[in-house]
């Protein structure tokens with residue numbers, strides 16, 4: 205079965221061609237980072253306009269790279285939500301339109317399911333059940349995955365998502381958007397002492413996250429330094445902030461695995477491109493005898509290959525989506 209995956213939930217237009225749930229023939233992504241950079245964050249109106257321009261060429265390029273045409277496609281998998289409604293509507297309407305004129309079935313996919321399953325795009329694949337930590341610009345959540353379409357939500361952020369915190373701290377430090385990779389680069393270059401920023405553990409039981417207090421602590425530190433006339437050590441702030449985020453993400457993932465008696469942890473979402481997080485999770489998992497799987501950075505951030513993969517399993521399980529189905533802004537998972 206050849207699946208055309210389409211992703212347009214936020215600020216990247218992506219298309220991929222996947223064979224069953226294993227062989228990736230093409231993965232194309234058109235990034236809008238340059239458009240949103242001057243604003244320090246995604247501007248929804250600009251995002252949807254750019255998706256309109258990009259969706260056709262991106263899909264055409266994916267088909268071309270895979271050396272096939274639409275006639276070869278058996279299923280169209282497309283992100284249905286969560287995300288920015290205007291952005292989602294572009295990819296979703298495009299997929300429905302192709303489906304209506306070609307009679308190729310289409311399947312709406314929850315973007316979070318894509319992230320939870322993105323690790324299956326790698327050679328080394330986990331077995332169910334596993335705990336998935338999904339940390340991106342829009343969400344930070346822990347899931348118990350018991351099958352390709354069976355996910356229980358164990359914890360979520362109560363305020364900022366981890367990636368959002370990275371982006372906001374970057375903005376505070378005058379680093380470009382999206383801030384995560386820039387904060388990570390600055391942090392990697394710092395070899396000195398770390399500032400002890402707070403970790404929000406919430407309570408002993410909680411698998412929820414909170415990053416707004418940490419963001420405020422960084423802001424207060426920057427203000428204090430400026431009032432004292434001291435030069436801000438940007439690398440130190442980035443490394444200390446990153447360490448605080450990583451500590452909480454890793455500890456809560458371990459806590460979830462312990463509580464549910466699960467021997468495998470999986471990482472996904474844009475923040476899982478963070479080298480320090482990958483290293484810390486792999487180390488802690490190893491120490492505790494857990495298996496740890498993570499997709500390569502290109503499959504950690506938004507992509508259409510994971511949507512094709514999740515769409516394939518959704519289709520196998522429950523068939524195509526109805527032509528009158530609609531996009532949604534909040535995850536159904």
Ligand code: KG4
Nearest residue numbers: 340341342367384385474475477478505506
């Ligand atoms: O999953 P994703 O591509 O899409 C959205 O949620 O929109 O995640 C993007 C997020 C951004 O907040 C970005 O700053 C963050 O992932 N990110 C990183 C790194 N690379 C991307 N955060 C920390 N370290 C990184 N290396």
